[in-house]
Amino acid sequence: MKKLVLTTAALALSAGMALADTIRMGTEGAYPPYNFINDNGQVDGFERELGDELCKRAGLTCEWVTNEWDSIIPNLVSGNYDTIIAGMSITAERDEVIDFTQNYFPPDPSVYVATTADVDVASAVVAAQTGTIQASHVAASGATLVEFATPDETIAAVKNGEVDAVLADKGFLEPIVAESGGALVMISDDVMLGDGIGMGLRESDTELKAKFDAAIGEMKADGSLNALIAKWFDGMDAGF
Amino acid sequence: MFSYCADPSTLDGFSWLACYLTNGKHMAFWASFGTVMVLLLITAPAALVFGFGGAMAARSHIAPLRWLGKGYTAMVRGIPDIAFFLFVPIALDQGIEWLRHKAKCPDWEEPIRQGSDFVVCAAAKLPLSSSPQWVHETYGFFLAVLAFAIVFGAFSANVLFGAMRAVPHAQMETAQAYGMTDRQAFWRILVPQMWIYALPGLGNLWMILIKATPLLFLLGVEDIVYWARELGGAKTSIYAYPHPDWRLYYFLGLLVFYLGLTRVSEVALDRLSRRLSHGQATMAGEAQRKAAA
Numbered sequence: 211m212k213k214l215v216l217t218t219a220a221l222a223l224s225a226g227m228a229l230a231d232t233i234r235m236g237t238e239g240a241y242p243p244y245n246f247i248n249d250n251g252q253v254d255g256f257e258r259e260l261g262d263e264l265c266k267r268a269g270l271t272c273e274w275v276t277n278e279w280d281s282i283i284p285n286l287v288s289g290n291y292d293t294i295i296a297g298m299s300i301t302a303e304r305d306e307v308i309d310f311t312q313n314y315f316p317p318d319p320s321v322y323v324a325t326t327a328d329v330d331v332a333s334a335v336v337a338a339q340t341g342t343i344q345a346s347h348v349a350a351s352g353a354t355l356v357e358f359a360t361p362d363e364t365i366a367a368v369k370n371g372e373v374d375a376v377l378a379d380k381g382f383l384e385p386i387v388a389e390s391g392g393a394l395v396m397i398s399d400d401v402m403l404g405d406g407i408g409m410g411l412r413e414s415d416t417e418l419k420a421k422f423d424a425a426i427g428e429m430k431a432d433g434s435l436n437a438l439i440a441k442w443f444d445g446m447d448a449g450f
Numbered sequence: 451m452f453s454y455c456a457d458p459s460t461l462d463g464f465s466w467l468a469c470y471l472t473n474g475k476h477m478a479f480w481a482s483f484g485t486v487m488v489l490l491l492i493t494a495p496a497a498l499v500f501g502f503g504g505a506m507a508a509r510s511h512i513a514p515l516r517w518l519g520k521g522y523t524a525m526v527r528g529i530p531d532i533a534f535f536l537f538v539p540i541a542l543d544q545g546i547e548w549l550r551h552k553a554k555c556p557d558w559e560e561p562i563r564q565g566s567d568f569v570v571c572a573a574a575k576l577p578l579s580s581s582p583q584w585v586h587e588t589y590g591f592f593l594a595v596l597a598f599a600i601v602f603g604a605f606s607a608n609v610l611f612g613a614m615r616a617v618p619h620a621q622m623e624t625a626q627a628y629g630m631t632d633r634q635a636f637w638r639i640l641v642p643q644m645w646i647y648a649l650p651g652l653g654n655l656w657m658i659l660i661k662a663t664p665l666l667f668l669l670g671v672e673d674i675v676y677w678a679r680e681l682g683g684a685k686t687s688i689y690a691y692p693h694p695d696w697r698l699y700y701f702l703g704l705l706v707f708y709l710g711l712t713r714v715s716e717v718a719l720d721r722l723s724r725r726l727s728h729g730q731a732t733m734a735g736e737a738q739r740k741a742a743a
Binding site for chain 1 (some may be wrong): 458474475477478488540543544563568569570575582583586607621622679681683684686687689691692695697
């Protein structure tokens with residue numbers, strides 16, 4: 211067994227050396243401020259800056275690609291890119307299919323947002339993005355779940371009255387509520403879901419996972435991760 | 451694009467719009483119209499080649515070839531397009547990588563399927579994970595083109611098969627009476643005359659192909675539908691050009707584009723049909739003859 215692991219590692223290493231370490235970073239590009247496509251058509255946001263820094267520390271050359279949220283895990287598994295860095299919360303369900311690094315973002319509270327404060331979220335029609343922890347939470351809560359492919363569509367659905375409320379990460383909703391001019395309000399306390407956000411990798415990619423784990427640990431230790439989160443999330447204290 | 455676009459937050463009205471419509475994202479949007487046109491221009495002839503091959507196989511005297519031709523049309527026509535579009539690129543991609551893996555990494559001992567992972571050696575990856583992003587995008591695009599060509603090839607095989615049978619049989623018998631071989635009669639008599647019978651069917655297929663191009667979006671190609679949704683979504687002030695939900699206008703633009711494209715195609719197909727009817731023993735050909743006389 212040990213020999214097998216060694217040969218695999220040697221193979222992976224030699225193949226890696228021959229091809230230079232280009233790691234393809236998969237993200238959604240539709241979830242500001244975590245990740246989004248800026249006006250020049252480039253991937254931008256907290257995770258872009260974080261990912262570039264992690265790659266630098268791990269000595270990797272990284273390239274950014276975007277993929278629909280819906281198929282982001284299948285495409286990782288089939289090898290279209292090597293990591294998922296897309297605001298993906300670590301859950302036991304996902305952990306069965308892919309591996310996660312340690313979290314680089316604390317468990318992010320989710321909140322409900324609606325046009326009026328008098329919505330009862332336990333019985334209302336609630337929008338969430340397909341395949342998110344929020345969607346599972348709404349489905350389990352007894353409310354009627356309406357799923358959308360992109361985060362943007364969930365907000366549009368609340369605005370045009372298709373649904374009563376939306377459940378999503380607070381970090382995503384906060385700037386939207388702040389800029390809505392009173393049209394949208396947060397109607398609940400924080401709902402704690404998931405074990406924080408981590409990078410997703412193929413289960414067979416243990417070497418890469420170790421590299422990113424080490425780089426994240428390093429950034430937590432020297433405070434640069436806290437600073438980066440504060441920069442993108444309005445002074446938020448991550449407490450790493 | 452323009453010099454005054456450096457700080458969009460200070461702009462308003464027309465100059466804001468001019469800068470907005472020429473920013474990097476919109477340039478990618480405009481370029482994606484080219485992607486759609488390129489798809490059409492490659493897929494149409496490729497599908498015709500597939501179709502011609504399929505139709506020829508389906509009327510072959512050699513039984514296995516005939517079964518192949520018939521099987522191809524029956525299978526593809528009977529499966530929903532979307533299921534096929536989602537299946538073909540993944541199957542092709544994994545198939546090609548598996549073959550390359552067998553050829554390039556014979557010493558590999560690990561299984562290729564590890565749980566849900568599809569793992570081939572790094573040298574067998576297609577495109578190589580070290581190749582630049584545009585290679586990946588082009589590769590994905592051509593997988594999509596191939597999927598389109600296979601599906602529309604099957605439809606056009608069916609159309610061409612019918613058109614070949616529609617050419618009056620007496621013409622083929624006359625050709626044989628003149629001592630032409632089967633092959634000569636096929637290429638000299640049948641093929642030149644079958645197009646007028648095939649044209650209505652092929653014209654319809656072209657229209658359906660135009661309308662099927664948004665399926666590119668499903669395959670992860672960044673086409674006009676992708677960009678319309680991306681650009682139309684509400685933007686907070688984290689973006690340089692914040693705006694509310696404008697998807698309605700972007701999709702309206704797409705409707706106009708597709709309507710224009712199909713309208714132009716209709717006109718072109720009408721002209722082609724008039725031209726091909728010339729001197730043919732069809733109703734349209736007969737009408738032309740009478741009008742001229």
